[in-house]
Amino acid sequence: MARIKIPRKSTAIDMTAMCDVAFLLLTFFILTAKLKQEDPLQVDTPGATTKQLFPDLDVATVTVGRGKIFFGMEGQDIRKETLTAMGTKYNVTFTPDELQKFALLPTFGVPMNQMKQFINLNQDDRKKFAQIGIPVDTTNTSELFNWIHEARVADASLRQKALRFAIKGDSHQEYPEVKKVIDIFQKQAINKFSLITSLKTK
Amino acid sequence: MAELDTSGGGKHKGGKIRSKKASTRIDLTAMVDLAFLLITFFIMATTLAKPKAMDTFWPDKTKKDVQLPVPESRTMTVLLGSNDQIEWFVGAPGKSAPTKDNFGKNGIRKALIENSKQIEATHAGKDNFMIVLVKAGSKSTYKNFVTMLDEINITGIKSYGVVDINPAEVALLKKDGLD
Numbered sequence: 001m002a003r004i005k006i007p008r009k010s011t012a013i014d015m016t017a018m019c020d021v022a023f024l025l026l027t028f029f030i031l032t033a034k035l036k037q038e039d040p041l042q043v044d045t046p047g048a049t050t051k052q053l054f055p056d057l058d059v060a061t062v063t064v065g066r067g068k069i070f071f072g073m074e075g076q077d078i079r080k081e082t083l084t085a086m087g088t089k090y091n092v093t094f095t096p097d098e099l100q101k102f103a104l105l106p107t108f109g110v111p112m113n114q115m116k117q118f119i120n121l122n123q124d125d126r127k128k129f130a131q132i133g134i135p136v137d138t139t140n141t142s143e144l145f146n147w148i149h150e151a152r153v154a155d156a157s158l159r160q161k162a163l164r165f166a167i168k169g170d171s172h173q174e175y176p177e178v179k180k181v182i183d184i185f186q187k188q189a190i191n192k193f194s195l196i197t198s199l200k201t202k
Numbered sequence: 203m204a205e206l207d208t209s210g211g212g213k214h215k216g217g218k219i220r221s222k223k224a225s226t227r228i229d230l231t232a233m234v235d236l237a238f239l240l241i242t243f244f245i246m247a248t249t250l251a252k253p254k255a256m257d258t259f260w261p262d263k264t265k266k267d268v269q270l271p272v273p274e275s276r277t278m279t280v281l282l283g284s285n286d287q288i289e290w291f292v293g294a295p296g297k298s299a300p301t302k303d304n305f306g307k308n309g310i311r312k313a314l315i316e317n318s319k320q321i322e323a324t325h326a327g328k329d330n331f332m333i334v335l336v337k338a339g340s341k342s343t344y345k346n347f348v349t350m351l352d353e354i355n356i357t358g359i360k361s362y363g364v365v366d367i368n369p370a371e372v373a374l375l376k377k378d379g380l381d
Binding site for chain 1: 229230231233234237238240241244245247248253254255256257258259260261262263264282338339340341342343344345346347348349351352355356
């Protein structure tokens with residue numbers, strides 16, 4: 001009597017296709033991931049329950065922490081245009097090379113009289129440079145007021161959009177310093193702006 | 203299939219010595235595991251690290267004539283003091299002693315909900331909601347301010363405003379050592 005033979009199948013699977021797909025996806029995610037840029041002013045954002053995401057485009061951020069105020073804009077073209085406008089206001093002329101270097105800076109906190117020197121530093125020296133923050137007072141001629149104003153003008157002319165503003169404050173920063181920034185916003189009739197927070201549960 | 207051929211070439215009984223024919227198949231399981239692990243990491247890192255934004259709306263200060271009259275009995279004033287402490291009172295300052303409170307579920311959130319209910323019960327008409335005035339003292343931190351706005355969002359207060367603190371209220375905070 002012949003026994004029925006059960007064919008033994010191999011349990012191994014060809015992984016080649018799976019491996020291809022996995023690495024394709026991996027490449028995609030690595031390339032689309034936005035590199036986390038190091039902030040020159042480290043701030044610990046307060047927690048809140050808002051779940052709304054912070055937009056990436058057409059936004060300028062005022063960072064407040066340790067009594068200093070830093071300013072940053074998104075978009076290289078806007079950064080260049082804003083710096084050119086600020087240069088004409090403060091009688092500083094920037095070369096195209098300097099404008100290009102500035103366009104790569106996400107945030108900065110130097111007054112205009114140190115700006116040229118700051119831009120021409122190399123990356124390592126720039127990290128060591130003690131940035132004292134952007135000068136601010138209650139008048140309509142302070143540097144922060146002008147930065148905000150010129151950034152809005154640049155965004156309106158280049159993108160035809162209204163620039164959005166956000167305050168990124170440190171949890172331990174005392175309120176009066178933040179109030180100065182809010183006052184400047186209100187003086188320019190920026191009545192809608194965001195406060196950057198990190199997510200926390202109720 | 204899908205593994206390295208590790209078997210020997212067999213015995214050579216006389217004859218020619220044949221070179222081993224190694225399989226070209228490699229076990230890719232570990233590599234796939236690693237790739238998916240990295241994919242998971244990148245997916246998590248890109249979406250979770252995004253900061254959140256709390257939108258705030260402020261009155262237009264460039265126009266002078268937009269001050270709305272606010273009935274005092276419907277207002278609750280919250281003063282932010284030092285050391286994460288709060289004082290709040292309903293109505294005009296000085297009429298009733300302020301209540302000292304702190305942040306958290308049983309602190310200001312409870313006060314907001316209770317006062318809101320009470321004001322809605324004691325006032326008639328359509329506009330009987332409570333108006334919260336947030337006034338930050340000079341020693342309060344940005345975190346206090348954001349937490350306060352967040353508590354207002356959580357409790358669903360319809361109407362609130364951020365107002366400059368006045369000397370009478372600074373005095374109230376000073377009395378309790380919060381400014």
